[in-house]
Amino acid sequence: MGELARLDRIGAVGALSAALAHEINQPLGAILSYAETAELLLDSPRPSHHELRALIAAIREDNLRAAAVLVRLRAWIANNAGQPQRLALNPLLHEVARILRVEVHMRDTELRLQLCDTVPEVVADGVQIQQVTLNLVLNALDALQQMAPEQRRVTIRSARNAAGGADVCVSDCGPGLSGIVAERLFEPFFSTKPDGLGVGLSISRSILERHGGTLEVEQPACGGALFRFSLPSAAAPSP
Numbered sequence: 111m112g113e114l115a116r117l118d119r120i121g122a123v124g125a126l127s128a129a130l131a132h133e134i135n136q137p138l139g140a141i142l143s144y145a146e147t148a149e150l151l152l153d154s155p156r157p158s159h160h161e162l163r164a165l166i167a168a169i170r171e172d173n174l175r176a177a178a179v180l181v182r183l184r185a186w187i188a189n190n191a192g193q194p195q196r197l198a199l200n201p202l203l204h205e206v207a208r209i210l211r212v213e214v215h216m217r218d219t220e221l222r223l224q225l226c227d228t229v230p231e232v233v234a235d236g237v238q239i240q241q242v243t244l245n246l247v248l249n250a251l252d253a254l255q256q257m258a259p260e261q262r263r264v265t266i267r268s269a270r271n272a273a274g275g276a277d278v279c280v281s282d283c284g285p286g287l288s289g290i291v292a293e294r295l296f297e298p299f300f301s302t303k304p305d306g307l308g309v310g311l312s313i314s315r316s317i318l319e320r321h322g323g324t325l326e327v328e329q330p331a332c333g334g335a336l337f338r339f340s341l342p343s344a345a346a347p348s349p
């Protein structure tokens with residue numbers, strides 16, 4: 111048990127740094143390209159004030175987002191974060207799509223949201239559930255790297271499940287599990303990526319289980335991979 115706890119801590123630090131690098135890199139990348147576009151505009155004979163103002167506003171917004179990530183990290187380290195609360199999943203999923211828009215664009219991929227109005231509220235730590243979803247979408251983007259651009263599509267769906275709880279599915283049209291036994295993916299340090307740490311899925315599953323939920327993978331008949339997480343409805347008695 112001690113060894114497992116240690117692995118969990120190493121995993122948590124790895125996953126946290128990877129997530130942090132991802133989250134900080136996106137706004138930084140966006141800020142750079144906005145600034146470059148602004149410089150090009152300034153070099154033109156009649157730079158449009160309107161366009162320059164829009165670029166500066168976008169730079170300010172992404173800067174604040176990077177700062178917010180650091181504020182959350184400080185709170186996490188100080189152990190102030192992580193109070194489960196009643197949470198609507200659809201706005202959280204919209205936020206994930208917003209956070210990833212530059213990454214998705216840079217990888218020449220399409221990200222679709224199919225959100226169902228009847229998905230129930232859950233009781234959860236919103237930051238953790240957002241991290242789980244980000245992880246699943248980033249994995250899907252990685253899986254699509256080797257596909258032709260017209261096949262690069264990720265879909266996030268939300269729905270009410272048969273038990274009255276919430277289901278969120280992240281699916282892609284990538285190569286799927288390529289013969290790997292599904293459960294292996296959830297083992298700590300299992301990775302097929304040259305620079306992969308292999309802890310994202312195992313940590314995601316343990317986060318969901320701590321919330322009374324589950325995380326499973328399916329291989330749809332049409333190909334690709336589908337990761338589904340389920341959480342009990344906020345209206346259900348706590349687990």
Ligand code: ADP
Nearest residue numbers: 249250253295301302306307308309310311335
């Ligand atoms: P990492 O991303 O660092 O490899 P994860 O725990 O997130 O760690 O994923 C473990 C492994 O699961 C990946 O290396 C990959 O082989 C597999 N995997 C995850 N998501 C997908 C996906 N959408 N399609 C195919 N394989 C996947």
